[in-house]
Amino acid sequence: MGRDAHVALVTCAGFPDLWDDDHPLRDALRERGVTVDAVSWDDPAADWSTYDLTVLRSPWDYVARHERFVEWARSVPRLANPADIVAWNTDKRYLSEIAAAGLPIIPTEFIGPGDSWTPSSAGVWVVKPTISAGSQDTARYTLPGESALAAAHVERLTTAGRTVMVQPYLSAVDTAGETAVLCIPDATGELTFSHGIRKGAMLTGPAGAPVDLGSERITPREPSAAELELAERVLAVIPGGAKRLLYARIDLIPGPDGSPTLIELELTEPSLFLRSAPAAAGRLADAILARL
Known part of the structure; x- marks a missing residue:
């Protein structure tokens, strides 16, 4: 399926033409003959039933309306990632479940x-x-x-x-930085490592100190074997299994002993840093086509 396919990339009113880093995905889909619309999740005129797939990307104004957002996700016929994952992953209390599975998280x-x-x-x-x-x-x-x-x-x-x-606050944030392990389905549909990036520190002080997402320092990084191994273990405990996912981002940082520790598991609306890995947008577009 390609030229007859119609895909929605979900955003919010603040980014009506998508977040810049999602433009490579939009363009890769269009190059494959897919009709792509950028649609705000709360657009009352949107008819989600007309899309072959609705892909969450930048609906970042949902926080103050979390319950409404989860209800919306449950109403969308074909949503990636699925609505039950949205409900689970948008409340960071999921970290306690991951810790209960024996995986290392930042003490919380x-x-x-x-x-x-x-x-x-x-x-x-x-x-x-x-x-x-x-x-x-x-x-x-x-x-x-x-x-x-x-x-x-x-x-x-x-x-x-x-x-x-x-x-x-782990001191490694200011030295090693965070490692984000980005995963996209391969040709068999298995979620697999796609690319990695390094994120620098963003928090500079107490409440009220500005956090500018546009100034986030992002550079490509090859995750270590230990980081990839932990990412696989984290994916293995996702409710319902990771094979249902179109993407996943596992954010890691060295703990006090230097071994990787989970910061967050991003399955709903993470930046995928597609501009940091030029081939990644094409891989994700192909994974979407496979879903169709």
Whole structure:
């Protein structure tokens, strides 16, 4: 299927022509004869039943309307990645399930509405909501000097009915940086390693410090054997199996002992850094064609 295919790449009002890094995918699909529309997930005029496949890409304004977004995902007839994955993966409490499977994650404390939280006596800590995108409402604090600021951040989020996660800020963010392992289905439909990138540090201070996604420092990186092995183990514990997925991004960082540790598993709307690996857009376009 190619020239008769019609695919929606899902975005939001802030990026009506898609995020720039998704343009290579759009162009690769069009080169293969696919009709491609960029459609906001909340566009009331959209008829999702007319698309052979609807692919989530940059619907980044869903955070304040999370329940509505999940309901929308469940209403779309042919969605990649699937709606149950969207519901599971957009709440970072999934990390506790991954840790329960015996895989290394950054130590994480979850604080729900009505819970009390006592800041650590020292160290650098990251505070963020479990439902977020693009580092929204995320900040780092050096304790004890900024303990009051950290506590106020937690209280502000929990008072608003949100669940908070608190994690130690790993120094490797500023030295080695994060490694993102990007996976796309191969010719057999198995999700497999496509390319890797290095991400530099973004959080510069407490709540209110600006985070500019456009300034994110991205460079190609070949993941180590240990990072690839951990990525495979993470994919193996995804509910329903990884073969259902059109893409996956596994964000890793060296832990205190130097071994890779999971930061996040991005299955809903991650940047795929297609401009950092020129052949990747074609591979993803071919995987979409195979789904059709």
